Amino acid sequence: MGSKTAQLILSLSILVILHEFGHYITARWFKCRVEKFYLFFDPWFSLVKKKIGDTEYGIGWLPLGGYVKISGMVDESMDKEAMKLPPQPWEFRSKPAWQRLIIMLGGVTVNVLLAFFIYAMILFVWGEQKIVNNSFKGGIYCADSLLLKYGLNNGDKIIAINGQEIKYFDDVPAKMITAANVTVEHEGQQKTLVMPVDLIGQLVEMKKQGVGFIDFRRNAIVGDLSDKMFDTMNAKKAGLQRMDKVVAVDGVPITFIDEMGKLVEKKKNDSVTIEVDRNGQKLALRSGVNADGKMGLPWLTFNDLDSLGLLKIDEKKYSLLASFPAGVAKTWEKLSGYVDQFKKMANPKTGAYKGMGGFKTIGSVFPTPWDWQSFWSITAFLSIVLAFMNLLPIPALDGGHVLFTLGEMITGRKPSEKFLEYAQIVGMVLLLGLMLFANGNDWFGWGRSK
Known part of the structure; x- marks a missing residue:
């Protein structure tokens, strides 16, 4: 099992x-x-x-x-x-x-x-960690998502959804699927984008095709390669090390993971030259790329990026007494969000019914390996x-x-x-x-x- x-x-x-x-x-x-x-x-x-x-x-x-x-x-x-x-x-x-x-x-x-x-x-037991929305400088990343079709751009900063200011990026994905309008900062200017009534239905179709949704841009800095699983992978064989800052791929300058991913993916079953900044020294390393367009490269964790000042995580611990009213508030927050999604599902025009799933869908939400907090x-x-x-x-x-x-x-x-x-x-x-x-x-x- x-x-x-x-x-x-x-x-x-x-x-x-x-x-x-x-x-x-x-x-x-x-x-x-x-x-x-x-x-x-x-x-x-x-x-x-x-x-x-x-x-x-x-x-x-x-x-x-x-x-x-x-x-x-x-x-x-x-x-x-x-x-x-x-x-x-x-x-x-x-x-x-x-x-x-x-x-x-x-x-x-x-x-x-x-x-x-x-x-x-x-x-x-675990407290709460949330990424402050305006703390990362690179803005959002929409992959090849249909969000690009409706006016969002990679690098935009999301200011508000449905008129409500976004304090934490963790809230963006859930709010986006029921969004009627999104306010973004694009190249220093704010603009409000109107989302289609069937956005949620289109997002469901996009997910079924394996296309990504929305994330924030993370700096391309190599994470921990000490796990034995990386010993046989191309990145470690090429000599990449933790804290290497990737600055170019095959001579093309990059800053963020998504920029690197697009370039490496073009070289499936081939190799690429990765230029890194290691403690101020520029190095060029040649790495193989597998059939999936990957090198087997881990990135810094959110907490690592927080310690480097590349984003800010608000962390809050709760006493036993304080956890109960906070638990009530979180229950209400989750219920309100689900009711909003259900309203969309009840309206055929939204196409949300396409995302209605059974046991397979529910089971896919659980993480592997087993994580008790999740x-x-x-x-x-x-x-x-x-x-x-x-x-x-x-x-x-x-x-x-x-x-x-x-x-x-x-x-x-x-x-x-x-x-x-x-x-x-x-x-x-x-x-x-x-x-x-x-x-x-x-x-x-x-x-x-x-």
Whole structure:
């Protein structure tokens, strides 16, 4: 099992178990009988199961989520026979509407609290590092991105997105995909560029073609070559050393990594002359280039560049007490950003639906090798996504049940069980269709325009 797959399974297992625990604990709180508590689904058979009291705990074989089966509730089990019997005091349907509402919101509540707690602990353990947007002098780098098509240039400095000033470059990629306008400084002059309504859809297409998005320009200064993995690579064989400043490639002057990359890539399966400044001394070194147009060359880390004054990193440490309000703020920030993206996805004109992905897409987000800070950060964000998606007013989701219960509380009229059964079927069909589309998009590009 690959590292990404293992991280995906562990992350989703944590989220599903805790989400369902939210329903389970509130149901037990109001003295509802919980018949089953399962990680993954168990049609026909389960991998593991054990009954304790009234509840069967188990692990199913179909890894598409999980569930708790609460007595007297119309859910994915579609247990129609049980619903034909008279209501019993321990059943969900016998409880007052406000109790049923709390049970329905239990899973979402736990997911939000989990995200807040994880972010708080990340800030407490690792702190926070962000690159100050106006601290690097080289501006941005858009590769061959379509951003060049809409007026951005390599070397521009991003000032604001959608009228909001950008303090940290770390915020640029997420804000750019939902940008309506971008204010940049180009050759000393500020200008505001209008982005197309389908920018996010075009960016998805660009990513599928393997084209880069946006980054900031980094000075071409050689990083640490001490790892044995570099012993067999061209750059180390050629004699390049840490802190060498690359100033030219085949006689063409360069300053930044992207400038060097373009020149070296033209020499696939060939060699290039790399001119470096080593402690004030100019050296010309001949290096081979592999079939991918690479030399096997590491660059200085962000912290190294910060120590040289080539950019500025704001670093903040949090005490345990301070980490909790900061965790709440980060949860809200991530939720707001996701809602903005979801609005784009809900509008066909944006083309954002092309980026809807399933398990393959989610799994690709996790890093290799395994990094616990990244793992927990991704898990916290997925917890927010799970909470938001479950609140959508779709039958078969928590949001659908919440909508019906709120309607009952307002009107005083409870939906019939037959209506709830039909609504559940419609919701399950809709969710199955969305799941098929998302995972089909992963493997077959169903969302791609023809």
